[in-house]
Each structure stands twice: as structure tokens, then as C-alpha cells.
Amino acid sequence: MTFVCLAVVWLTGFGLVRGMFPRPLEWSLHNVLLLSLGIGAGAGIASCLWFLTLLLAGPNFALLASVTGGAAIAALAFALLTRRQGTLLAWAEGPEVPGYLPGLFLLAIALAATTFVILVVSNPHGEQAAWSIWNLRARFLFRGGTLWRDAFSNDLSWSHPDYPLLLPGLIALCWKLAGHESTGAPIAIALLFTLGTAGVLTGALGALRGKTQALVGGTLLLGTTSFIALSAAEYGDVPLSFYILSTVALLCLQDRHPEDLRFSALAGLMAGFAAWTRNDGLIFLGAVIVARVLAMVRVRERAGFTPLAQMLRLIAGLAAPLAVVLFFKLRVGGASEFRSAKPAVVLQHLADPGRWILTLEGLVVMLFAMGGFLIPIVLVLALYWYLVRFQVDARDRAALATGAIALGLTLAMQMLVDLLFAGNLGVEINTSFERYLLQLWPAGVLLFFLAASPLRLTAAEKPAPKGKVSRKAPKPSRRVAETR
Amino acid sequence: MARHTLAVIALAAVALCSTFWTLLDFLGDYSHNRIFGVAAFESRFDELRKTIRPRTVYGYLSDNARNDPSAGAEFYLTQYTLAPAIVKPTPDEPLVVVNLHVPKPDQKLLQANKLVLVQNFGSGVLLCRRVQR
Numbered sequence: 001m002t003f004v005c006l007a008v009v010w011l012t013g014f015g016l017v018r019g020m021f022p023r024p025l026e027w028s029l030h031n032v033l034l035l036s037l038g039i040g041a042g043a044g045i046a047s048c049l050w051f052l053t054l055l056l057a058g059p060n061f062a063l064l065a066s067v068t069g070g071a072a073i074a075a076l077a078f079a080l081l082t083r084r085q086g087t088l089l090a091w092a093e094g095p096e097v098p099g100y101l102p103g104l105f106l107l108a109i110a111l112a113a114t115t116f117v118i119l120v121v122s123n124p125h126g127e128q129a130a131w132s133i134w135n136l137r138a139r140f141l142f143r144g145g146t147l148w149r150d151a152f153s154n155d156l157s158w159s160h161p162d163y164p165l166l167l168p169g170l171i172a173l174c175w176k177l178a179g180h181e182s183t184g185a186p187i188a189i190a191l192l193f194t195l196g197t198a199g200v201l202t203g204a205l206g207a208l209r210g211k212t213q214a215l216v217g218g219t220l221l222l223g224t225t226s227f228i229a230l231s232a233a234e235y236g237d238v239p240l241s242f243y244i245l246s247t248v249a250l251l252c253l254q255d256r257h258p259e260d261l262r263f264s265a266l267a268g269l270m271a272g273f274a275a276w277t278r279n280d281g282l283i284f285l286g287a288v289i290v291a292r293v294l295a296m297v298r299v300r301e302r303a304g305f306t307p308l309a310q311m312l313r314l315i316a317g318l319a320a321p322l323a324v325v326l327f328f329k330l331r332v333g334g335a336s337e338f339r340s341a342k343p344a345v346v347l348q349h350l351a352d353p354g355r356w357i358l359t360l361e362g363l364v365v366m367l368f369a370m371g372g373f374l375i376p377i378v379l380v381l382a383l384y385w386y387l388v389r390f391q392v393d394a395r396d397r398a399a400l401a402t403g404a405i406a407l408g409l410t411l412a413m414q415m416l417v418d419l420l421f422a423g424n425l426g427v428e429i430n431t432s433f434e435r436y437l438l439q440l441w442p443a444g445v446l447l448f449f450l451a452a453s454p455l456r457l458t459a460a461e462k463p464a465p466k467g468k469v470s471r472k473a474p475k476p477s478r479r480v481a482e483t484r
Numbered sequence: 485m486a487r488h489t490l491a492v493i494a495l496a497a498v499a500l501c502s503t504f505w506t507l508l509d510f511l512g513d514y515s516h517n518r519i520f521g522v523a524a525f526e527s528r529f530d531e532l533r534k535t536i537r538p539r540t541v542y543g544y545l546s547d548n549a550r551n552d553p554s555a556g557a558e559f560y561l562t563q564y565t566l567a568p569a570i571v572k573p574t575p576d577e578p579l580v581v582v583n584l585h586v587p588k589p590d591q592k593l594l595q596a597n598k599l600v601l602v603q604n605f606g607s608g609v610l611l612c613r614r615v616q617r
Contacts, residue, residue: 101492104496108503111500111504112503114507115510118507122510125523128557131560132560132564136560140568145538150539156563158573219500222499223499373499373502377498380495380498387491457485
């Protein structure tokens, strides 16, 4: 029953995104990308509806089932009854893919899947933060019945009762509809978000840069052991990374298809769900708005570019989930640890140069250690850049700037929060900094391969004049998608 | 072409070898049973859990040493197990859950914390009442 519930949630999300970007149901990059985006969209919608239903009517099984099922039917009807043809997301033109690359990608999938299975079989309840925060909250919400608000008691301040509810809400919803608790729900949710993240990264890179870059990017993400382990740990970081990646990817696609403003609306929705996943998502939401405005100011002279309309769609998309987050924060959630911080101590932390040095040192160390790679991945990426170089398409400059500024601002704010509020900064750096980097990692991989030069891996491929292909090629040949 | 091939092979090789190497580590941990067992911890509390009602607040006491790194984790697991009751990390509550690592109740520990035994659930799990003086 848990899996039926998650299938319904997935269909809800898929129905919504397919209704926004309708195309025939067939095996295509377009539908793979929509199925991947549908995981996060469905999870966000279902958990927001669950929260509102719980708030208005309590833990009523019949009502929760009706609302969840009704949302799925409405989304599917929206998807099936939409008659117009939307933007087609097809593989971007690119060099021929060498035979070994799909093999490496499949090997990465197999290794990631094996790692995930071993970790969840040996630890089905997840790691410490799962059972002291996320799954604990889900248990309170499920077992508490009408006393579900006990989940946010100040007696549980050590379990961060102010954290948003996307993940615990979705788990509690699955348990409620299944009628019993199981470790299967959080494990399946973790798996879905991992699949979704890999799907969005590969799909978006495929639509933006072609099959070769997509397979290399996908192999790198699935080969990031810490990312797979973090997913199996059942923390909120991988779902957050999904929403951050989806927001950035959709804004990249928006800049390739400036006439279709639904990309911005969906990006806004994903950013809103990021805020409903973790407090770091709220930071990202603010950062992405600032980044988008800054990037738009830089590229405002581009033909067909409609910055105001895009921003309005972005804000429209994030409005509903943000309203849910704000209501939760103001009326339901427990006290934040920051509220009890003494201003004098915060100022003392701010003025302490030792904490700034420790933070920067921690960042540098973690940049070299992140991911669980045998060789620091920053060095490997530096080598990749040295060998391949960057070649940024003019169409992608705004999206790259948006993504880079948003990720940079988010990381800076996360570290600043720790610098100001953490009691034991050393422990905080050791336990949090790698997770911060992994939250941003899939979106970072997308931006890296979006900026990298097209790969020439087969002898048949003729090298193109460096830096001039994208700008001087006739427009129809540059187009990777048709819009009807 | 050779530069690009080298770049892709290097990146993929580092990613895949790292995953494979870590996978061997995880397999070793799994086969040697070095994983911290949440299910085993929870099963110790099965009998106590059956008596739990929502909105009950319990105190908590353990025989873990102060500097024992697993002390915090065991407290969190106790709360995880006993939800929706609330467990506070202090023995200063009328009812206290005691988590011991020995089968017999440690009377000295209970007396030092002004606790009297209400029920022994076995496996080192006790429910105690705090004596008001």
C-alpha cells in the first residue's frame, strides 16, 4: 500500500508537469525529464495538501485519501485533456556518442544501486539525523493522531521542531494511507528522489548540451558515493538537492525557450518546495530570486527576453508552497534554535576572526574531501577543465549566472549562519559542510557541464572553430527544440 | 580528441573506482555486522512501548558514561522508539525511563537519582518513579 501511495503521488506530479509540457506518451528524453520532475512535484503537492488537510480536519483517513486521490485524478485529467502541444525537449545536437560511454553510465547506475541497497538493508531506519529528526517527526505525526502538534513541542527542541515538513509529511501520509508504519516508505522516498535527481540532471544536460555531456554528468553524479550514502541515510539533503537542481535546470531551459514561460513557473514551484523541505531551501529560495534579478539585469538586451514576465511566473510558482511554509513557521512549527541566540553572543561570533578562519579552512578542506572520491574531485574537475575548457553559449549566460550566483549565495549564507550561531563551530563544520556541498552538488554538476566545451570523442567528429559555433551558426541549426 | 577522451575517462574512472572502493567498505561493515542496530535497540523497548500513551512525558536516565559518544544517540533512539510520548533528557520528571546496559537494575544509580522501580521490562529497560522529598 505504501508503494501504491507513492505511485499516486508520483502520478500527481507527472500529471501536473505533463499538463504544462504536453507531448505524446512515448519513450523520449522529454518524458524521462517529466517523469523525473514529477517525483518532486508530486511529493511537494502531496505533502502540502496533507499538511493543509491535517490542519483543517485532523488525521481523517477518508479525507486524506480523498484529497490525495482527488489531486492525482485532477492532475492526470489536466495532463490528458490538454490539447495544445508544448515545447519539445529533445536531445541537443552534439557529437557522436562513443560506445563505451553508455556502458560507463550503466555501470555507475549499477554501482549506485548496489551501494544504496546495501546501506538501506543494513540500516533501514537511516542514520542518526533520520531517526532523531525526519522519521521521528513522521512518527509523531502518524502515531500522535489528534495530538499531532506534539511533534513540535518545545521539549523536543534538540530535534529542530521548526524544520519544514515535506519529508516527514510525505512519510506520515504514506503510513496513514497504508494503515501501518514501515521503513519501506522513507526508503522508497529516498530512492525516488535519488532517481529523480539523476533523471533531471541527465535529462536537462541532454536537452541543453546533448547525449555525451548528459552521460558524463550522470556518471559523475551517480559515482558520488557520499551523495548515494546521504540518500540511503534518509536525510532531507537529497530531496533538497533535487529541488535546487530542478529549479536551476528549469531556469536554464527557460533561457533556451524564452517564449515558453511555464519553465519559470515550474522553477518557482520547485524553489518553493525546496523551502518546504529544509530551512536551507528557504535560503536557496531567496538566493535564486536575487540571482535571477542580477542575471536578468546583465542580459536584458537579448531579443525575445521578457524578464518581468519571467519573474512574475517564477513568483507565481513559488507563492503557494511559500505560503504553506510561512504558515507552518508562524503558527505550527516549534521554536527555532536561532530565536534563543543572544545578540551579544552572535556579535561576538561575528567579530571573532578565528571563527572566520575556521570556516574558510573548513570549506577548503571539505571541497577537497567531499563526495568520497579517491582523488579530490576539485582536482579531477580542474584537470577536466584543463583538457576540455569552457565554451559558454550566449544563450546560456543568464542561466549560468543565475545558477552560479544562487549556489554561491546559498553556500555563503549557510556558512554565515553556522559562523554566527553554532556553539561548537568545529563540530558543525565536520557534520554540516559536506552536506551543504552535496545539496548543491547536482546543480553544480549541471552548471559545470553546461559551461564545458562540447566533447569530441570520436574520430568522425570534425572539430568546430572554438568559441564561434554557437554564435555564428544559423539560428535554425542552433535550435534544439521545436515549439509549436 | 585525445584530450577530451582522456578527460572523460579520468572523470569516469575516478567516480566509478571511488564508488567501487566505498562499496567494498560498506560490504565489509555489513558482513562483519558493524552497523549500529536501530531495530535491535527498539526491540528492547517493545514491552514498554505497549504501555505508552500520547502526551505522556518521561524523564530519561542511562548508565552511559558522560563522555560516551553513544549516549546521545541512545537517548535519541529512546525518543524515536517511544514517540508519541515525549522523553526529556533529564531524570527530573515524575516518570523516568531507565536505559541500562546490564540486565539487573543498578540500585545505586536509581537511589542517587531518587528513583524507585515501577516496572522492569527486561533487557535493561526500566520504568521508575521519582521520589518527591
